[in-house]
Amino acid sequence: MTSIDAHAKVNIFLKITGYREGYHTILSRFMRVENLYDTLYFVPAECDTFTIEGCPEVPRESNTIYRAWKALNEATGDLDLLEYFYHHKVVVEKRIPSQAGLGGGSSDAGAFLRLTHRVCDLRISLEELARIGASVGADVPFFVHDYPSANVSGFGEIVEPFDEAPLPLEIYTPPVACDTAAVYRTFKEHFLSGIDPASFSSWEKLPSKGLLERIDDPALLNDLYPAALLTCPRLKEHAREGWFFSGSGSSFFRLAKKS
Numbered sequence: 001m002t003s004i005d006a007h008a009k010v011n012i013f014l015k016i017t018g019y020r021e022g023y024h025t026i027l028s029r030f031m032r033v034e035n036l037y038d039t040l041y042f043v044p045a046e047c048d049t050f051t052i053e054g055c056p057e058v059p060r061e062s063n064t065i066y067r068a069w070k071a072l073n074e075a076t077g078d079l080d081l082l083e084y085f086y087h088h089k090v091v092v093e094k095r096i097p098s099q100a101g102l103g104g105g106s107s108d109a110g111a112f113l114r115l116t117h118r119v120c121d122l123r124i125s126l127e128e129l130a131r132i133g134a135s136v137g138a139d140v141p142f143f144v145h146d147y148p149s150a151n152v153s154g155f156g157e158i159v160e161p162f163d164e165a166p167l168p169l170e171i172y173t174p175p176v177a178c179d180t181a182a183v184y185r186t187f188k189e190h191f192l193s194g195i196d197p198a199s200f201s202s203w204e205k206l207p208s209k210g211l212l213e214r215i216d217d218p219a220l221l222n223d224l225y226p227a228a229l230l231t232c233p234r235l236k237e238h239a240r241e242g243w244f245f246s247g248s249g250s251s252f253f254r255l256a257k258k259s
């Protein structure tokens with residue numbers, strides 16, 4: 001069977017650098033989470049329409065996998081792509097929690113694009129695939145490139161590999177759903193005017209382990225943390241000493257203790 005793992009990410013740091021065209025520009029170190037992933041399967045089946053199984057709570061039209069398929073069709077006009085999914089359904093084994101700052105939906109879209117690129121033998125570059133992914137979500141280009149660690153900038157479309165091994169991480173996802181758009185709205189209203197790019201100059205050159213060991217305040221590493229606390233006040237009950245905050249939340253993470 002044809003399958004691919006779609007790993008979660010954490011943002012080791014996430015700094016907002018500006019705002020334009022309705023989106024925030026960022027500088028962030030993304031790191032793949034090795035031991036947390038969804039799995040996508042392309043399973044032979046005769047389908048009247050593009051079929052996804054395994055995400056019953058997400059309407060098909062808003063599923064990032066469906067949106068990635070639509071975007072790929074529109075960009076390439078490749079008829080084999082249509083044909084393939086009349087004879088295969090997409091089955092997803094979900095393990096990454098939603099609205100958790102771990103990029104679950106974006107990772108599914110990135111993995112779907114990579115696997116489709118391979119099985120349908122699409123004649124487009126990885127850069128083009130990442131551009132198509134960006135139309136599905138800001139985090140998708142990182143997952144298309146599939147680097148273990150990368151510096152991500154622009155709205156999320158500039159992805160540069162960072163040479164380090166992924167760190168063993170412990171993740172804690174509280175039962176609080178953080179809506180990314182709402183957290184960014186709060187950031188814009190309360191914090192955007194106070195950003196100070198000099199305060200994180202050259203962070204993109206520093207290894208993730210050193211950053212996490214040197215800076216112990218999660219709000220210094222992640223500009224969206226104060227905005228998430230304001231947007232979802234229940235998060236406060238779950239904050240613990242020594243844990244960092246990923247993306248727009250709600251997950252916390254720390255370096256896994258050696259056993």
Ligand SMILES: C[C@](O)(CO)[C@H](O)COP(=O)(O)OP(=O)(O)OC[C@H]1O[C@@H](n2ccc(N)nc2=O)[C@H](O)[C@@H]1O
Pocket residue numbers: 011014022023024025026028101103106136137138139140154155156180181184247248
């Ligand atoms: C918080 C992060 O996950 C960090 O990795 C990303 O910046 C957000 O990535 P994402 O979940 O893929 O975001 P999208 O689904 O593209 O956008 C959701 C909403 O968040 C806001 N948004 C998103 C990305 C960005 N750079 N600036 C924004 O202001 C926009 O209002 C957008 O409508």
Ligand SMILES: Nc1ncnc2c1ncn2[C@@H]1O[C@H](COP(=O)(O)OP(=O)(O)OP(=O)(O)O)[C@@H](O)[C@H]1O
Pocket residue numbers: 055058062063064065097098099100101102103104105106108109139178179180247248249
């Ligand atoms: N394949 C998918 N898997 C999970 N959620 C999806 C998927 N497609 C669409 N969604 C929708 O997207 C919403 C956000 O899910 P996702 O897990 O991507 O968010 P997130 O944890 O906020 O990610 P981020 O790290 O980008 O902030 C979900 O509530 C769900 O309605």
